[in-house]
Amino acid sequence: MTRTHDFLVVGGGIAGLSYALKAARVGRVGLLAKRALDESNTRWAQGGIAAVWDPRDSFEAHIRDTRVAGADLNRSEAVEVCVREGPDRIRELIALGVRFTPADDGDGFHLTREGGHSERRVLHFDDSTGAEVQRALVAAVRAEPRIEVFERHLAVDLITERKVARFRAKRALGIRGGEAQALLGPGGPEAWPAARQDRCLGAYALDVRDERVVAFQAGVTMLATGGAGKVYLYTTNPDIASGDGMAMAFRAGATLGNMEFVQFHPTCLYHPEAGNFLISEAVRGEGGVLRLPGSGEAFMARHDPRRDLAPRDVVARAIDHEMKTRGLECVHLDIAHVPADVVVRRFPTIHARCLELGIDITREPIPVVPAAHYFCGGVATDLSGRTDILSLYAAGEVACTGLHGANRLASNSLLEAAVFADRAAREAEAALGAARSKAPVEIPPWDEGDSVPSDEGVVVLHNWDEIRRLMWNYVGIVRTDRRLARARRRVEMLKEEIEEYYWNFRITSDLVELRNLATVADLVIRCAQARRESRGLHLNLDCPGADDARWLRDTTLRRAW
Numbered sequence: 001m002t003r004t005h006d007f008l009v010v011g012g013g014i015a016g017l018s019y020a021l022k023a024a025r026v027g028r029v030g031l032l033a034k035r036a037l038d039e040s041n042t043r044w045a046q047g048g049i050a051a052v053w054d055p056r057d058s059f060e061a062h063i064r065d066t067r068v069a070g071a072d073l074n075r076s077e078a079v080e081v082c083v084r085e086g087p088d089r090i091r092e093l094i095a096l097g098v099r100f101t102p103a104d105d106g107d108g109f110h111l112t113r114e115g116g117h118s119e120r121r122v123l124h125f126d127d128s129t130g131a132e133v134q135r136a137l138v139a140a141v142r143a144e145p146r147i148e149v150f151e152r153h154l155a156v157d158l159i160t161e162r163k164v165a166r167f168r169a170k171r172a173l174g175i176r177g178g179e180a181q182a183l184l185g186p187g188g189p190e191a192w193p194a195a196r197q198d199r200c201l202g203a204y205a206l207d208v209r210d211e212r213v214v215a216f217q218a219g220v221t222m223l224a225t226g227g228a229g230k231v232y233l234y235t236t237n238p239d240i241a242s243g244d245g246m247a248m249a250f251r252a253g254a255t256l257g258n259m260e261f262v263q264f265h266p267t268c269l270y271h272p273e274a275g276n277f278l279i280s281e282a283v284r285g286e287g288g289v290l291r292l293p294g295s296g297e298a299f300m301a302r303h304d305p306r307r308d309l310a311p312r313d314v315v316a317r318a319i320d321h322e323m324k325t326r327g328l329e330c331v332h333l334d335i336a337h338v339p340a341d342v343v344v345r346r347f348p349t350i351h352a353r354c355l356e357l358g359i360d361i362t363r364e365p366i367p368v369v370p371a372a373h374y375f376c377g378g379v380a381t382d383l384s385g386r387t388d389i390l391s392l393y394a395a396g397e398v399a400c401t402g403l404h405g406a407n408r409l410a411s412n413s414l415l416e417a418a419v420f421a422d423r424a425a426r427e428a429e430a431a432l433g434a435a436r437s438k439a440p441v442e443i444p445p446w447d448e449g450d451s452v453p454s455d456e457g458v459v460v461l462h463n464w465d466e467i468r469r470l471m472w473n474y475v476g477i478v479r480t481d482r483r484l485a486r487a488r489r490r491v492e493m494l495k496e497e498i499e500e501y502y503w504n505f506r507i508t509s510d511l512v513e514l515r516n517l518a519t520v521a522d523l524v525i526r527c528a529q530a531r532r533e534s535r536g537l538h539l540n541l542d543c544p545g546a547d548d549a550r551w552l553r554d555t556t557l558r559r560a561w
């Protein structure tokens with residue numbers, strides 16, 4: 001079956017929803033979300049959205065803070081437009097019905113100051129900003145008759161002219177499957193979207209309810225699939241974050257950049273039933289102390305003079321070091337010495353969630369581990385969200401605009417998604433016009449070939465676990481050449497096995513996500529191996545220190561055809 005729209009939006013977080021609303025002014029939109037529409041990273045954002053809002057703040061200060069966090073690898077133009085256009089995007093969200101916590105004196109909004117920001121500039125809705133943004137955007141999208149929402153539709157692969165031609169040629173020869181190798185180049189502006197040879201025609205998507213694949217054809221496709229935290233054993237991200245958009249774009253031939261820069265949050269609850277539950281950094285701000293299990297030693301003093309109040313990355317590295325050298329499963333975060341009423345009043349959600357799991361944080365320490373939190377890299381785009389495949393755009397965490405450089409400044413990601421989705425939407429009319437001027441291409445239906453239903457679900461489960469574990473152990477917070485080489489060998493073997501499985505058995509959502517996870521793991525490792533220095537979030541003990549002379553540039557990857 002083929003469905004046709006003017007715009008296809010893959011993803012229903014802040015980037016996809018806000019783009020869809022604007023594209024709908026120009027044409028009919030089909031929007032895919034692989035689970036329910038309210039399941040996204042956006043929904044879980046706690047802190048808020050950064051923007052210059054206070055008259056005492058300035059664009060220059062926000063730009064400077066963003067560059068300092070990004071270890072100067074940021075793309076200047078991306079930082080400029082994001083910071084300067086940020087306040088207007090916030091005003092639009094407010095106009096859509098997004099609520100922000102008012103200031104204590106009732107005049108304007110309350111602004112928080114987060115790590116790395118020199119001013120108070122984070123607008124928030126208590127500690128559930130993302131849920132509020134998601135609520136308002138979903139309501140607006142559902143009320144827009146020109147947007148057709150397809151929940152539980154998992155995009156499997158992008159359809160491009162080149163792929164259609166290859167498919168036809170292969171079918172004539174009776175060949176199926178096969179994924180080519182990656183080409184890695186140390187990037188630089190010249191490696192960013194330039195060579196526009198192919199054109200995106202839409203995507204194949206698996207209707208998860210009946211496991212049938214539908215072809216979605218569109219003049220313009222927007223990838224807004226979010227990040228890839230699930231590549232790691234421990235992550236703050238919800239289950240949707242399996243890097244599908246990054247993997248699909250790579251398979252289609254788009255350029256990806258800076259995949260080595262993965263941000264880890266220092267404290268995620270460690271409990272078999274907890275799923276992904278973040279223990280806010282504010283717990284340390286209120287006096288929480290990190291301790292070794294058993295001895296109870298407060299270990300941060302050995303790592304940084306600021307002890308438990310050291311920046312996020314320093315704390316994450318310290319915990320990682322203690323866990324890896326001592327073979328620990330977790331460390332403890334202890335706030336039991338703070339009066340119980342203060343703890344309960346200040347952290348009602350954390351207190352209640354831990355209590356549900358049998359941990360009374362007013363009396364005992366919280367077991368925590370660092371966890372993969374945010375991908376700074378992704379599908380390379382220009383300032384209008386264009387990728388290097390014609391008619392294919394990307395926005396939000398899936399994209400690499402260059403805003404974050406080597407490390408993300410807190411609360412800049414919701415901002416980036418809103419700003420670049422808007423910039424892409426400004427091009428919607430022209431992009432649709434350009435697509436309509438091209439000769440129409442008939443999209444072949446999904447080819448199941450001789451594939452049969454799988455009776456080896458254990459293979460998917462095992463490989464899923466192995467990838468996430470090896471990424472955690474070898475490609476985590478602290479890296480070495482040997483660990484990366486070991487990870488690369490294993491991921492290559494796993495990829496081969498998964499590809500074989502993929503082409504022999506009928507696809508399921510688990511199999512599609514596993515394949516994507518393996519691809520993203522491979523891309524992270526390749527970029528990490530290529531960067532012969534330590535910068536921002538990428539710490540390699542075999543090449544410590546930043547090398548500005550040779551490495552003040554992006555790592556970029558593109559599939560070899």
Ligand SMILES: Cc1cc2nc3c(=O)[nH]c(=O)nc-3n(C[C@H](O)[C@H](O)[C@H](O)COP(=O)(O)OP(=O)(O)OC[C@H]3O[C@@H](n4cnc5c(N)ncnc54)[C@H](O)[C@@H]3O)c2cc1C
Pocket residue numbers: 010011012013014015016032033034035037039040041042043044045046047048049050129130153154155156224225226227236237238240244245278373374395396397398410411412413414415417
């Ligand atoms: C716990 C937590 C706290 C955070 N706190 C903050 C914060 O305070 N401030 C901040 O700025 N950022 C924060 N972030 C980061 C921020 O939430 C994300 O970067 C941002 O929400 C990403 O938005 P997005 O629209 O790109 O993707 P998402 O919101 O992740 O949405 C992705 C969408 O794509 C869909 N999708 C994915 N793959 C497919 C597929 N194959 N087919 C169909 N649909 C697909 C998903 O179903 C989902 O609808 C936080 C993240 C987490 C996890």
